[in-house]
Amino acid sequence: MSSQAKQSRVRKRRVFYIPGYDPIHPRRYRELYRKESAVQAKLSGYEISVSAKSGEGPYGWHVRSEQDGAQVQSDVEVLVWSDIVRESMSNSILATYLQLAQTAWVYISTGTLWRLMRLRKGPVIAALYPVAMLLFQLFLAFGAAWALTAILLPVASWFAILPAALLGYGLLRWFRKADNRLFAYYLMHDYAYSASEKGVTPDALETRLSEFGMLIAEALKADVDEILVVGHSSGAHLGVSVLAQVLRSTARPAKGPELSFLTLGQVVPMVSFLPDAHGLRSDLRYLSQRDDLTWLDVSAPGDGCSFALCDPVAVSGVGTDKSKWPLVLSAAFTQTLSAERWKELRWRFFRLHFQYLCAFDRVGTYDYFRITAGPMTLAQRYEGRAPSKSRIDAPVSKFRSVQA
Numbered sequence: 001m002s003s004q005a006k007q008s009r010v011r012k013r014r015v016f017y018i019p020g021y022d023p024i025h026p027r028r029y030r031e032l033y034r035k036e037s038a039v040q041a042k043l044s045g046y047e048i049s050v051s052a053k054s055g056e057g058p059y060g061w062h063v064r065s066e067q068d069g070a071q072v073q074s075d076v077e078v079l080v081w082s083d084i085v086r087e088s089m090s091n092s093i094l095a096t097y098l099q100l101a102q103t104a105w106v107y108i109s110t111g112t113l114w115r116l117m118r119l120r121k122g123p124v125i126a127a128l129y130p131v132a133m134l135l136f137q138l139f140l141a142f143g144a145a146w147a148l149t150a151i152l153l154p155v156a157s158w159f160a161i162l163p164a165a166l167l168g169y170g171l172l173r174w175f176r177k178a179d180n181r182l183f184a185y186y187l188m189h190d191y192a193y194s195a196s197e198k199g200v201t202p203d204a205l206e207t208r209l210s211e212f213g214m215l216i217a218e219a220l221k222a223d224v225d226e227i228l229v230v231g232h233s234s235g236a237h238l239g240v241s242v243l244a245q246v247l248r249s250t251a252r253p254a255k256g257p258e259l260s261f262l263t264l265g266q267v268v269p270m271v272s273f274l275p276d277a278h279g280l281r282s283d284l285r286y287l288s289q290r291d292d293l294t295w296l297d298v299s300a301p302g303d304g305c306s307f308a309l310c311d312p313v314a315v316s317g318v319g320t321d322k323s324k325w326p327l328v329l330s331a332a333f334t335q336t337l338s339a340e341r342w343k344e345l346r347w348r349f350f351r352l353h354f355q356y357l358c359a360f361d362r363v364g365t366y367d368y369f370r371i372t373a374g375p376m377t378l379a380q381r382y383e384g385r386a387p388s389k390s391r392i393d394a395p396v397s398k399f400r401s402v403q404a
Contacts, residue, residue, distance in 0.1 A: 009375040012224040014257075015076040016058075016216055018242070020233025020267075021190040023086040026059045026078035032357055033061065033076065037369045040359035041065075048373055053077075058215065063373045070375035079212045081238075084204050089189045093172050096185055099192040100134055106195045111398050112273045118396050119269060119315060122304030126349070127191055127270070133184035137175045141168040183350065194234070194270055199277025199399075201241065212242045217250040220257060226377045228260045233306070233353065236266035236297075237280055240312075244283035247290060259293040260378035262371060263326065264356040265303050268312035273397045281318045282402035288313040288323040294379040295325035298356060298366055301390070302333035302346070305353040314393035317400035327382060328391040329366065336360040 017029060034050040041048040046067040053060040053075070060077035091099065107113040107127075117124050145168035152160030179185040196202065201209070219227050231239030243261055252259075272280050287295065299308040311328050313319045333352065334342055338361045345352055357368055365385070371378060 008225065009070050010072055010225040010377055011070075011375075013072065013074040013226045013228060013372070014219050014222065014224050015074055015228045015230060015372050016079055016212070016219070017076060018079045018212070018229070018231045018235035018239050019082070020235045021085055021193065023082050023089055025082065026080055029078055029357075030059075030061045030076075032354070033063075036358040037063070037373070040363070040367065040369045043359060043361060044363060044367065044370075046370075046374075048369060065369075065373040067370060067374045072373055072375050074373045076372065077215075079215070079242075081205065081208050084208060085193075087204075088193045089186070091189070093176055096188055097134065097138070100131055100188055103188070103192045103195045104131060106198060106274070110198070110275050112275075115273055115396050115398050116269055119310050119392060120307050122301075123267060123270070123307055126187070126305050130184045130187040130191070133182060134188060137172060137184070141171040141175075144168055144171055190234070191270070195274060197276065199271055199274030199280065201279065205238075209238060209242050210245065212238075213245040213249075216242065217246050220246075220250060220252055220259065222257065224257045226258045226260055228262060228372065228378065230262045230264065230372070231266070232264045232356065233267055236263035236312070237268045237271050239263060240268070240287055241280060241283045243293070244286050247292070248286070252292065258377045258379060261287075261293055261295040261326075262378060263295070263297045263312070265299055265306035265353050266297060266310075266312055267306055269307050269310065269315055269397070272312065272316040272318075273399065275399045277399070278401055278403040281316055281400065284313045284316055285318040285320065285323070285402060288319060288325045290325070293325075294377070294382070295327065296378055296382055297326035297328045298331050299328075300331040300333045300352075300355070302342075303331075303352050303355070304349050309388050309391045311387075311391055311393040315396045317395035317397040318402060319393070319395070327385060328387045328393075329382075329385065330388045330390065331356060331360075331366050332364060336362050336364045336366070338362055 037048045037050060046065065048063065048065040051062045053062055058077040058079060060075060063074040063076060065072045145164040148167050149160050149164040176185060216229065229239050229243060239261060271277055272284060299306045301308045309328055309330055313323055333355060341361055371381065
């Protein structure tokens with residue numbers, strides 16, 4: 001990075017946002033950005049406005065902001081894979097229980113589960129929750145069917161089996177329809193998709209990631225000051241693979257835009273610890289050594305759905321003495337949210353997992369809307385920052401082989 005690039009202010013930026021395992025239309029992210037950016041701007045004393053995107057290309061929106069006396073334009077685009085997510089969630093009740101057995105077997109038989117438990121208990125508990133909840137639902141369904149059979153059997157003989165079976169199946173269907181509140185099926189499909197090929201990226205997703213890479217590679221030729229790739233949750237490890245592909249295959253112009261990578265609430269170890277994740281581990285090592293990008297990883301111990309403050313490169317066992325990324329920092333929810341706000345959100349685990357994309361009423365060094373719409377590049381904003389003292393950087397993964 002040249003000294004001139006370090007000193008210059010950002011006028012134009014392109015942001016590529018990679019969501020996690022989410023079946024919802026990307027307009028959800030536009031509305032979240034519009035709402036939360038207005039709140040943060042009011043709290044922090046800057047101006048920001050969001051308008052609809054026109055033209056072709058990925059779904060997105062335009063952002064105009066005035067911060068620290070500078071006018072900035074940012075174009076945000078969502079790299080959509082929600083159709084792949086929906087397809088993976090289309091399984092029947094029986095198929096979901098088969099997924100449960102297969103996924104549990106992969107993580108337990110390979111020893112991956114025990115290694116993950118050495119990092120953070122929160123995401124492991126989150127991973128075990130759908131297993132426990134689905135088994136509890138199955139237990140209730142069988143219990144209800146057995147009780148009805150016991151009642152009807154003396155008067156209806158073996159004809160009691162049919163209504164009992166219908167009752168049990170009906171209960172399972174009711175639980176399935178209520179999953180928008182329970183999240184058991186949703187999380188089960190999420191973990192099953194990650195573990196389906198023991199860490200190998202499924203073909204449909206691999207094709208989509210290649211398309212993402214082409215979009216980012218083309219943007220690196222544009223007349224903008226910064227290309228910022230944001231990966232949230234599962235989108236973090238997808239971003240790692242996409243950027244590794246781009247940097248391996250793209251000749252960047254000498255005076256092109258700065259390349260920045262922001263990972264939020266990452267769950268990288270859920271995949272990188274699997275035995276056949278050779279490609280992802282290779283990408284993690286490759287990206288960690290690059291001089292031509294800045295990689296910031298932000299998480300918070302209060303987010304029980306992420307591997308908070310776990311250096312994804314180091315804990316995956318692929319760090320070397322040449323590794324310089326990511327810079328691991330804490331969003332420190334207990335400090336950046338007021339006591340009242342923290343009390344309101346503390347037990348809303350899924351909402352907290354999205355807090356990185358939202359406003360903080362006691363904002364610290366991390367502000368999503370300054371990063372995505374402010375006049376400084378990611379490198380400028382965090383230049384000289386030391387990593388969090390609470391980060392975990394010990395190599396924990398049992399499987400550390402990389403792609404040749």
